[in-house]
Amino acid sequence: MAFISSGYDPKSPMENRVTDIGPRKYDEFYPPVIAKNKGKWLYHEILEPGVLVHVSETGDEVYTVRVGGARLMSVMLIREICDIADKHCDGYVRWTTRNNIEFMVDSKDKVKPLIEDLESRKFDAGSYKFPVGGTGAGITNIVHTQGWIHCHTPATDASGPVKAAMDVLFDDFKDMRMPAQLRVSLACCLNMCGAVHCSDIAMLGYHRKPPMVDHEYLDKMCEIPLAIAACPTAAIKPKKVEIDGKTLNSVDVNNSRCMYCGNCYTMCPCLPLMDKEGDGVVLMVGGKVSNSRSAPKFSKVAVAFLPNTAPRWPETTDAIKKIVEVYAADARKYERLGEWAERIGWERFFEKCELEFTHHLIDDFRDPAYYTWRQTTNFKF
């Protein structure tokens, strides 16, 4: 494995350096039918789950076949995508904002062969490589984050629970029987690198134990004032500790004030808080982003804790499946999950979904908590 230089010379890094050029320009990559009809589209229709047609005022049409997949993707798989795009789509392809892949063709007769090709490709172990679906009033791909694949603060994995959940929801990826679109997401810690805070259903990795303090190394590895300042609940105080006869500067964590947010750990690696029994998933529901009908909504906590039962998180996927089915059966056409819960009342949501309401679900974070309590006698028994 010999080092091969690209031409970069570490001794004179500025020589010949190209910077600040940004991304490639969008129109370099537009398929011709897109380039030609940009801004001229008249309407669209979903022909079947995963297949859209957009019609232009020029009379042109573009057919889109959307396929799901893991956004954690090898170059092998990307090359396979390129092969398909070369074969069917003149070498163009795109990704959606939810990590689906879209193959576009400019006439109807190209659609069927494309779909057949896509659906025929499977991994050796049997899962689809390119399942067609994810449109309309169904369940599309789960947006998610790194989890145990790459991050240092997760309280759960990302790719694993997402695979497990999508297996359970697979039929609805390929169908459009929901009352409205249903967006599922996952973030592996409450930094929430994704739209978990406003998804119809969200899995959120959450710690439940205050950080350990690695006294021996803390002063060496961290800036104590920064660690203290990082804590939103002021649970961290400076402290002197005796170790092997030496007095070291360190910190003390007031466990009863800690809400396990991990912000101190972000600032200081000597305050780890992950723990097999403590960590797990918070299930949130009822958020939305669109302004359609109602304003965007935050997701609300529906289940305070579900364990990290690797590799398939069955408690989590069961709860999700249950909520999805009750919602599908009970909500009105066009009604997003949160709109439904608000219409029937959260007391009914918990009853219908057979979820226990625990004290953890009552807001107690700062002043705004008050506004989520019930200031009316209007409630259902």
Place this chain on the structure above:
Amino acid sequence: MAFISSGYDPKSPMENRVTDIGPRKYDEFYPPVIAKNKGKWLYHEILEPGVLVHVSETGDEVYTVRVGGARLMSVMLIREICDIADKHCDGYVRWTTRNNIEFMVDSKDKVKPLIEDLESRKFDAGSYKFPVGGTGAGITNIVHTQGWIHCHTPATDASGPVKAAMDVLFDDFKDMRMPAQLRVSLACCLNMCGAVHCSDIAMLGYHRKPPMVDHEYLDKMCEIPLAIAACPTAAIKPKKVEIDGKTLNSVDVNNSRCMYCGNCYTMCPCLPLMDKEGDGVVLMVGGKVSNSRSAPKFSKVAVAFLPNTAPRWPETTDAIKKIVEVYAADARKYERLGEWAERIGWERFFEKCELEFTHHLIDDFRDPAYYTWRQTTNFKF
């Protein structure tokens, strides 16, 4: 003016002392028709503005004639009320929760003479003593507080602006043309001794200048730590001052942090903040208390400041009148003012009522302020 003893002996206050007996028991004062039919009422009807009939399952009826008035009331006037009650109502009378007086009779024929009697009584200068009205979808009496009559913290008067407003609203006290009941209230400072925080229309006395500091007397008359602790914005700090060569303990007010709440003045008389130019009225709208249809609502600030133009507060009464008329013309049947404003959108409320929207009306008090900003693209131009 010789001192006449009641029998109380200041030297032995406990002798013969009667305490903890509470109020008189309610049923001592029930008119017979009430006593007999309590808990048996079937329904009611408003026969005309100010006149109600309640029908009992026993077949009994009680007719109520409601009259408005100033709750600041002399014993002369109370005696006159007693005369009327004796004459028409077997010596019974009651007050409502909004300071109206109710005369009750047990048969229909007693109603007309009672009304005629009531309406015929006027003060020498011409105002009614007992105007009949205040029911149904109209404007009833204004609940209010002490103002300059008795309190030490008011930023406006109470009885005066109330009289001025009720003169302007008088026709609607005697009518029921509103879309729903419309409750007006007044509190002379933001201690809000009344339901100003959830009234359809509310006048609120408000200071606009930070307290003066009476350094010379402060340490003598106040407990400095209490004054400092009283400030919700931490605008007050201890300070030493030189007066006539002596160093005195006092406090310093950080004007830019002060929101003129007067809580420091409540704790310390050496921090007065009233000022002719600074003080005036905040107009709030859209609150409600009932749970009917929608949950109770807080009143919102519609006009940040109107001056104390004694004796008739024309700027305030004009604004109120305007809002009332626009509401009456625009709202739907049963729609409370706040329900109307929410339906049409606050941008329309300001437009229709021709009120200027100023920066003062945007919430900037603590974390919950965020939730009153607009987190959607849904708005009207």
Place this chain on the structure above:
Amino acid sequence: MAKNKTPLLDQLESGPWPSFVSDMKQQAEARAKNENNVEYQIPVDVVDDLLGVLELSYVDGETHWKHGGIVGVFGYGGGVIGRYCDQPEMFPGVAHFHTMRVAQPGGKFYKTDYLRQLCDLWDFRGSGLTNMHGSTGDIILLGTTTPQLEEIFFELTHKMDQDLGGSGSNLRTPADCIGQARCEWACYDTQDLCYQLTIDYQDELHRPAFPYKFKFKFDGCPNCCVASIARADMAFVGTWKDDIRIDQDAVKAYVEGDVKPNGNAHAGRDWGPFDIAKEVLDLCPTECMRYENGKLEINNRECVRCMHCINVMPRALRPGVHGGLSILVGAKAPILDGAQMGSLLIPFVEVNKESGYEEIKNVIEPIWDWWMEEGKNRERLGELMKRKGFQALLEAVGVDAMPQHVSEPRHNPYIFWKEEEVPGGFEMDINAFRKRHLR
């Protein structure tokens, strides 16, 4: 002739609405004349001077009252608000001008003999001016001097069987809506519950043991005619558990226009013929009503008992027969942390006269204990709830969390766990951890 010129106030004598200035003037005049030869125990010109000081305020745009000193009657921590004029030399009649709060009877019903007795007493020993009533509900006797306080209290208690109301860090005088006395909708006897708790908690009312003031208000139904939900630390609001009673014939009568909707409350305008769909069904917040084939159906399980349909068709609809009340806690005015309305704590409790309202006291007393234990000086219950969290309140009262407690579950995930809820507890071993995770 009036003692003080009051050109500004005089302008408030015109206009139709009853003029407090005219009333004060007639009272001032009557005192000056003193036709009944009352031996006034406080200055004869008290009302004149009150007019004078008020006029001065109208000129200055500022109040002329100083902070109240601590005045009161022996053994009580409340009931009197001390007040002194800041221009006593100009207005000696109101140099001292203390207010007394007299506990009002339930429903504010009166017999005239009682009222006349009160008027005589107040003419004699006070200004002869009152507020009927104060915002909390008391009869307010407006203005007397310190030496009269005990005298008045003595006469009240000995001759009128009447006690003072609350002020200070006490239970304040409880108040109720007219309720079953004259209202068809009351789901429990507001007057009796109000009276009984007032009597049983006299000690809390008169002797300040609380961190701050505490208010009870009793509403017979969710219309909240005594505004309990907005103005009481503890609001007792009537509701019911079973089904709305329907008289289908009366429904028809409304639909056919034979009975005016809303008890005729909208008679002042022509709103067109009654439209049950628009005026009732569409305004029902839960859409739980149907009107088909001349029959009204209510899906009572989904009804939130908001009262709207009942309000609109009082002859056809009535609350259920299984009455009780909801308890909401923490309402208060804006100082210091912003206003609060009451938050629902107990969705339903039986109102049981026979038990002495024990079920209700079992909610009240643990709350007081908690507040007295945890509350800071001048911290209202609502503020304590905000500071400590709703969960802490639930624990104090021994009530389990339920979705009825919230309008929506929390949207932030900052969930606190109790150590005993988390397997293995909070103590983790950093050295074991470092074996799994090298530094």
Place this chain on the structure above:
Amino acid sequence: MAKNKTPLLDQLESGPWPSFVSDMKQQAEARAKNENNVEYQIPVDVVDDLLGVLELSYVDGETHWKHGGIVGVFGYGGGVIGRYCDQPEMFPGVAHFHTMRVAQPGGKFYKTDYLRQLCDLWDFRGSGLTNMHGSTGDIILLGTTTPQLEEIFFELTHKMDQDLGGSGSNLRTPADCIGQARCEWACYDTQDLCYQLTIDYQDELHRPAFPYKFKFKFDGCPNCCVASIARADMAFVGTWKDDIRIDQDAVKAYVEGDVKPNGNAHAGRDWGPFDIAKEVLDLCPTECMRYENGKLEINNRECVRCMHCINVMPRALRPGVHGGLSILVGAKAPILDGAQMGSLLIPFVEVNKESGYEEIKNVIEPIWDWWMEEGKNRERLGELMKRKGFQALLEAVGVDAMPQHVSEPRHNPYIFWKEEEVPGGFEMDINAFRKRHLR
């Protein structure tokens, strides 16, 4: 044969949804085989070891990644996330495993030649694993070693005409919805605005000068397909000023069932025949639509442009022709103060390509100036807005307050006044006051 046993992960190979484990395994195997004789610049077993460390996490229930050190390319303050394994001896292949963020093209359109080039580069100098795409929008190249960073950057810029994206206290890689490229509803050219601002603000993107991260997202209409309102410090959401365009014939076609509503998005279930009243008019939040005598009328003045009716009847309704955008600011994830969605700052601004989007930059730049001036370290714009108040933001941008800024006016009366707004200012003379009001 696989280097590490992964019995738990293996279970994730079953089931219909594409298995990332299967994909990783095929990649690991291909690397091991190396049929094309690539001179891998990082360990051949990088993917094997990634599977191994992930399996270990599945056993431990804990991550095995340490805090990232500060690694990057010369002159840039972002674009690389450093990452080290906490069991490097067990998994040497991923001892260093840094991520590179590559700025994605607008709309995430690609030509395959570009993608293949990228694959070759990443096979050669990295793990061969990617995320297509990261949550912010970048192409994520997952896992390489420190010495490769400059090499990759060099090849990207020199051979692919391609720059890195953002990380750190920078402008982050802006992202857009597909917009006019393939969507009939886009009210402006999201791709062009996104591209132009990205190019014009390269310095802000690469050189950390901000208190914390800052994100732009561009949505062509209020459906918000790139979730700008939830995930961007500054969200640019298309809207229009004039009237919704109506094709009455198409409306009829919907009503008569000739066209399926909502672009056929509900085809998976029989919802019964289309009901324009129930499905459109009744769901319009402002009730501003009427359908009478086969004609649809919209009271456009009352329309809030929520998109619902357009979404349901795409062939009949279209946004107006006078397009522009609304700017909402301050969205962010929950750390530290709770999540925020964007708050409306600029209701409407023209999107003017000719001017170089000057009108929009005139909003962006004053906000940055204010935030850089006032923001604390690690304080997002939304948090600064909360701390300083919306008014301070308005002043910084020079925008007047308007009711569109709020969902409702403040309900607390704690109004701050500027000294110059109050006649006489804040200085009052205590001695003059004490003449009017004796102590």
